[in-house]
Each structure stands twice: as C-alpha cells, then as structure tokens.
Amino acid sequence: MPNQPPGAFPNMLFYETLNQKQKDVLERLKPLMPRFWLAGGTNLALRLGHRKSVDFDFFTGADFDTEKLFQEIKKLVGNSSLQRIQEEKNTLTVIADTVKISFFTYPYPLISPTETVDGIVLASLDDIAGMKAATIVSRATLKDYVDLYVLLQRVPLDRLLRIVRQKTPEIDPNLVLKSIVYLDDIPEETIDYVNTNPLSFDELKVFFRNLVKPR
DSSP: OOOOOOOOOOOOOGGSOOOHHHHHHHHHHHGGTTTTTTEHHHHHHHHHHHBBOOEEEEEESSSOOOOHHHHHHHHHOOOOGGGEEEEEEEHHHHEEETTEEEOOOOOOOSSSSOEEEEEEOOHHHHHHHHHHHHHHHSSOOOOHHHHHHTTTTTOOHHHHHHHHHHHHSSSOOOHHHHHOOOOOOOOOOOOSSSOOOOOOHHHHHHHHHHHHHTT
C-alpha cells in the first residue's frame, strides 16, 4: 500500500514540488493575487507534497481583459522570457521562462474561502476536490487520478459528492462515481512523485473500486 503523503501544515507549503524556475515565476506573479487564485495540480502539490508540479492554473470569478493581463505579466516576469500560446475570451495561457501558466475565469461558486500562504492565494481543498471531480468526468489524465487519490485521503467521498452537487449541479454525482472507477482509457504518463510511493494503475483501480463498491 503506498505511503500517504503528508498534509500541509498551516503556513507551510511543499516548495520541493517546484523547480527553481517555477519558484521564481510564482514569486513574480504574487502581485496578481488575490485577483487570481491558484488551483489545479500545483495547488495540491504545494499543499500535500505528493508529486512535482507541471504547470500553473490561476482562476478568477470575474471577466478579465486578456491583453491587459498579458501586459501585466510581461512587466512582472520580463518581456524576453514570455510567450503567449493561447488567448480567447477570459482565457490566457503563456510560457514564462519555460513555465506554462494559464489564467481562466471560473464561473462556479467557491465552496470555501481561499487561503493565503506566503503571499500565494490558494483555492481550498474542498474547491479543488470539486474541480478535480469535474475534470475526471470530462478530460481526465493519470495525474488527475493520482491527485484525486491523495485528495480522498482528506476529503471523504460523501463530502466530495456533496461538493459536486453544490458547486456544479449540472454534473450527476453518479457519473462522477462511474468515472472514478474507469481508468481503462487513461494513457500512461510520467509522474514525478515526491512524498509518496509511485502509484500503479492497478493500485489506483483497486483503491477507487473499493471506495465506490459499497454504494
């Protein structure tokens, strides 16, 4: 059975899950917070320390001007290292010094207040759980299942389903349960584990199926 990754203590983040370039870029982006808050796998990696971060996903509840935001980012990270790779209404993705950073408008309510640690504004574990459940239903990767695995050590499944009903009522909780146990079409990918042993497909399948089985 894999070791469970440690939980984040108050005012403590697992910065070893970031490489040096990610640390530098994140530090420079702090002036954009609390307008934008960090979610996704990097939020979990910083909180729980289970795997290396891949990219940054920032969200806001409001519409934003992508060109103005791009110019802000340019001033913060430097013009020479910044590339714009995706831009549409309320969506901007850039690469800054090899670090991929995305900004989105998030049209759903936050279940719990954001939390600020070291100047980094983080979505709550409850909100990350709800967002991960929506991802599992629509476009999951192996990283999403690994993230959900560590989340479910802290957020009970019943609570996760209540969050789904409250946060994204258009998603049927039964579909979440079906998606959780269906990993057959998920492609292999390299995951750099940090404070937990590597999780195999079989271990993930057994965990999720045992979790859902009594229902």
